[in-house]
Amino acid sequence: MNYINKFKSLGLLLVGFSLAFSCASKEDPNYLWLMAILQPVAPVDGSSQSLPGTDSTDETTFSMTIEDINGGSDFLFENTTTYPLRIKVRDLINPISGTLVQIIELDHQDVAGNAVFKAITDESGNVTGSFTINNREEPKVQLQVTYLAKDYFFEVNLLNVVELSRDIYLFTSPLTQVAPPIQDADGDGIQDSDDEYPNDATRSTKLRIPSESFYTVCYEDLFPKMGDADFNDYIVRVFNEEDLDSQGRITRIRGYYTHVAKGAGYNHTLHIKFPKSVSGNLTLKRTKPNGSEYYSNSSYLQKDESLMILPESNTTISQSNTNQGQSFTLGDKAEWELVLDNPVPKLEMGNAPYDLFIHVKNTNLDIHRLGFYKNADGSDKYLDPAGFPWAFLIPGEFSWPLEKKNINNAYSFFDDWYISSGVNYKEWYLTKDTSQVFSF
Numbered sequence: 540m541n542y543i544n545k546f547k548s549l550g551l552l553l554v555g556f557s558l559a560f561s562c563a564s565k566e567d568p569n570y571l572w573l574m575a576i577l578q579p580v581a582p583v584d585g586s587s588q589s590l591p592g593t594d595s596t597d598e599t600t601f602s603m604t605i606e607d608i609n610g611g612s613d614f615l616f617e618n619t620t621t622y623p624l625r626i627k628v629r630d631l632i633n634p635i636s637g638t639l640v641q642i643i644e645l646d647h648q649d650v651a652g653n654a655v656f657k658a659i660t661d662e663s664g665n666v667t668g669s670f671t672i673n674n675r676e677e678p679k680v681q682l683q684v685t686y687l688a689k690d691y692f693f694e695v696n697l698l699n700v701v702e703l704s705r706d707i708y709l710f711t712s713p714l715t716q717v718a719p720p721i722q723d724a725d726g727d728g729i730q731d732s733d734d735e736y737p738n739d740a741t742r743s744t745k746l747r748i749p750s751e752s753f754y755t756v757c758y759e760d761l762f763p764k765m766g767d768a769d770f771n772d773y774i775v776r777v778f779n780e781e782d783l784d785s786q787g788r789i790t791r792i793r794g795y796y797t798h799v800a801k802g803a804g805y806n807h808t809l810h811i812k813f814p815k816s817v818s819g820n821l822t823l824k825r826t827k828p829n830g831s832e833y834y835s836n837s838s839y840l841q842k843d844e845s846l847m848i849l850p851e852s853n854t855t856i857s858q859s860n861t862n863q864g865q866s867f868t869l870g871d872k873a874e875w876e877l878v879l880d881n882p883v884p885k886l887e888m889g890n891a892p893y894d895l896f897i898h899v900k901n902t903n904l905d906i907h908r909l910g911f912y913k914n915a916d917g918s919d920k921y922l923d924p925a926g927f928p929w930a931f932l933i934p935g936e937f938s939w940p941l942e943k944k945n946i947n948n949a950y951s952f953f954d955d956w957y958i959s960s961g962v963n964y965k966e967w968y969l970t971k972d973t974s975q976v977f978s979f
């Protein structure tokens with residue numbers, strides 16, 4: 540949840556514009572003036588607005604106003620951030636509908652990677668949704684708009700941003716405003732070459748979350764007693780896939796899990812709870828590390844129902860994977876697919892891996908990550924008196940602490956990250972003391 544300290548940073552505002560397009564030609568002084576007013580905007584109040592220049596070959600120019608909401612978010616010990624987004628695409632007078640808008644992940648070298656959100660604009664020129672990226676010292680993504688078969692790129696700096704809100708202005712000379720024919724076999728508005736399901740109008744995009752590798756989700760199991768902070772009692776690797784329709788809403792969702800550690804005497808099962816509005820047909824299968832399938836089931840997931848992903852942890856892994864000298868051995872895998880009865884906006888579904896929790900057989904209690912369950916006084920049910928959670932997730936192949944080793948000793952920047960409420964050392968998990976963590 541974002542806190543109150545919100546403000547808008549406003550870049551360029553175009554108002555009172557009344558030029559008639561019919562008289563805008565390259566020789567027309569009005570046209571030249573129009574081109575001038577649309578030159579890329581200088582950065583305002585420190586926001587980075589890296590806008591490519593006018594493309595002289597097709598007389599198209601463009602600009603962007605920034606109306607991002609800045610501020611901070613509650614610290615939930617998460618190492619990823621989800622950004623709600625609102626993008627409007629228009630020419631100088633009218634919204635542009637049916638135009639493809641994508642958010643592309645950038646790596647540490649600013650090289651463009653996978654799309655983390657994709658949708659076409661509605662009749663008002665708007666796209667809304669959300670995307671999630673791993674926390675970074677300098678969070679950035681690329682915004683890509685495809686219009687009249689041409690791609691426009693904007694680098695977006697997300698530092699201090701809690702919600703991305705941009706208006707994109709595209710102006711193409713009337714001489715070249717002819718939309719090329721597109722191939723769209725299923726008629727969902729996404730052309731075949733951009734449609735990951737070109738013959739299925741209910742789906743056009745497949746998002747993998749995280750886009751590469753997986754999340755490592757670590758649990759302490761003594762709740763409500765404080766744990767020993769080695770965060771290795773139950774550990775699962777997970778990634779999810781969301782299929783989006785052309786409006787960017789989720790129509791199918793999948794989860795992939797591997798049990799990787801059990802540094803505990805207690806016995807646990809792994810579950811997921813979906814938002815109350817979610818229902819649909821579900822398939823689930825479980826396999827042993829050698830690939831042999833030992834469980835397969837199709838069922839209907841009722842609203843407000845949770846799903847057991849993996850059974851008792853003393854049957855799903857052959858060793859703890861938390862002692863020095865053990866060679867890493869994978870545990871069981873599980874995967875499910877849920878075909879939703881109705882499309883669900885990404886923000887309503889929440890952030891992958893969603894409400895993924897363990898049930899502790901010995902205590903008959905569930906243990907969730909922060910941000911899902913509150914006490915009557917508004918405090919988080921799963922935050923202990925020292926301000927510590929019983930569970931959190933780390934991007935990628937995280938080396939968890941060995942048995943009885945504290946996470947703050949094993950990771951020297953963990954305390955700086957935690958004490959600064961996640962502001963500093965956002966990539967604390969990359970610096971480890973190899974003598975105190977499990978190695979692969």
Ligand SMILES: [Ca+2]
Binds near residue numbers: 723728
């Ligand atoms: Ca299509």
Ligand SMILES: [Ca+2]
Binds near residue numbers: 725727734737741
């Ligand atoms: Ca499709």
